[in-house]
Amino acid sequence: MTLLRRVALVVILAGSLVVGLWAQVFPRSFYDDFPGAGRVWVAVDGPFNEHLVRDVGGLNLGLAFVAGFALVTGSVLVARAAGGAALLFGGPHLLYHSLHLDPFDTTDVVGLLVALTAAALAGLLALAAPAPVVEPAHPEGRTGVGPSVA
Helix, strand or coil: CCHHHHHHHHHHHHHHHHHHHHHHHCHHHHHHHCEECCEECCHHHCCCCHHHHHHHHHHHHHHHHHHHHHHHHCCHHHHHHHHHHHHHHHHHHHHHHHCCCCCCCHHHHHHHHHHHHHHHHHHHHHHHCCCCCCCCCCHHHCCCCCCCCC
């Protein structure tokens, strides 16, 4: 697996794990306080709904699991699945927030768009980064056993 794909998977894993655990374990705090540091990105967009916040948490934990599984196993196929899932979530998420920036000040707009763009880009890279080139053990299909017959 390429370094680029591994970095993309780490971005997916880290972001999804933070969001997933926070929303699943502390849904009200996630709603009121995400992303932290005195900023508020969720509460400005509608009333609290514990069910939906916990669903967001669970889905992010699922995505984190697949990204982590890809990293542990080194499977390019699983990495692509994680990347595709992250892109299917992250692309529309980025589009929605790009079209609904009114509740945010400039600092939040920049932070939100940078974070969501990085998440979507990580999904794209995990999905589409080229696979590592594997050199054949024996050029031209030769086994290396016995003389070559032409």
